[in-house]
Amino acid sequence: MEMGARVVPDVFDRIEWTVRDHFGEGLVCVHVGNAAKCDIKRHPAYPKFRAQAINSGVRSAATSRLWESMIAMGRLCDLDGEDTWRLVILDCIVPSFRQVSTSVARDFGVERDEIRAAMVATALEVWTDTVMGVPPRHVRDRMVKAAHGVAYSRGRSVSSEWSTDEIEIFRPEAPVQDSLLRALSIIDVSGIRDADVAEQVRGERFGSLLQGLGCFDVARVFHDALRAGRRSGSIGQAVKASRLARSRISSQNLYYYASDLYPSFIGLREAASAMGIAESAAHRLIRAGQFPFPVARAGRSYKVSVKALMHFMEIPDAIVHADDVENGSLHASGGVR
Structure with missing residues (x-):
């Protein structure tokens, strides 16, 4: 290689650098994704976490709680896109x-970068194919076995079909779910051409539902904290102000996701109860890889993502404005605050 020539990183290096840039010097929580909110207080920085995960995977990923938790966090991230x-x-x-x-x-005279690209692409295909019906403890080994297999297959065929430039770490698109609130309303938000009106109706529906369920006090406390600046909704982290129809005349800080009203994770018993099944049945489904959405492992117990539970139960995680939610609740209560 000539002096000053630019070294192009392969797909393996790009993956490693991307992950290290994401975590930086922060702590890694594989239980609930946020070390500050985790019941387990000891968390490593990423280099140490990576070393532990690599060693656990080589020894026996099938019996590793660390790998079970990693697979669950990966599935939960997929649900969030x-x-x-x-x-x-x-x-x-x-x-x-x-x-x-x-x-x-x-040994086969094939470009190494082509082989590596094919291995990553194959591992990702296995990841997608094992969403259901495969226990989390087996996912890592299946990804490795398939990637090794395609490497030797590509080598034997001396093929050039795969290219590093064609590999993309993709985000699977979540299927569009019908909304329970939409089903309960005679107004179809998707048919409203005025974005301002659609936004208002969405928030008022949500407030009306909370009032009907008798739990609007939770929203009221949350709104007070928003207005006082003691906390903020997650909407500011995910959606730019330009996508919020009335943000030009109202504070973006008063927008939030419906799921912001609830804890990020709940116990398996509470989740099973909401799903209408016994906790023991939930444990059996998890062990068999048949639970309808991923759960996180925290020590000896399981934590269930509220967002994942809402998605499964087709409860819309709508973007709403505090004023609209309160107006909807007031209307549902007959004007009584």
């Missing part, structure tokens, strides 16, 4: 790919 933990999983697997890819490239 994020790829952070999927990349973490890949980053903790690719060390087992490096030697194989180098050997295949040398």
Whole structure:
């Protein structure tokens, strides 16, 4: 290579650098995703976490609670349309790919980058194919086995079909769910052409529902905290003000997701009760890889993402404005505050 020539990182290096940039010097929580909100108080920085995950995977991912938790966090990220933990999983697997890819490239005369790209693409295909019906403890080993298999297959065929430039760490699109609130209303928000009106109706419906369920006090306390600046909704982190129809005349800080009213995670018993099944049945489904959405492992217990539970139960996680929610509640109560 000539002096000053630019070294192009391969797909393995790009994955590692992306993950390290994301976590920086912060602590990594594989239980609920946020070390500050986790009941388990000891969390490592990413380099130490990665070393532990690699060692656990090599020894026995099938019996590792760490890998069970990592797979669950990856699935939860998928539901939110994020790829952070999927990349973490890949980053903790690719060390087992490096030697194989180098050997295949040398023995079969195939470009090493092509082999590595094919291995990552295949591992991602296995990740997608094992969402249901495969216990989390088996996912890592299946990804590794399939990636090794495609490396030798590509080497034997001396094919050039795969290209690093074509590999993309994709975000699976979540299926569109019909809203329970929409089903309960004679107004179809999707048919309203005026974005301002649609936004208002969405918030008023949500407030009316909370009032009908007898739990609007929770929203009232949350709204007071928003207005006092003691906390903020997660909407500011996910959606730009330009996507909020009336943000030009109202504070963006008063927008929030419906799920902001609830804790991020609840226990498996509470989740099973909401789903209408016994806790023991929920445990059996988790062990068999048949639970309808991923759960997080925290020590000896399981934590269930409220957002994932809402998605499963088709409860809309709507973006609403505090004023609209309060107006809807007031209307539902007959004007009595």
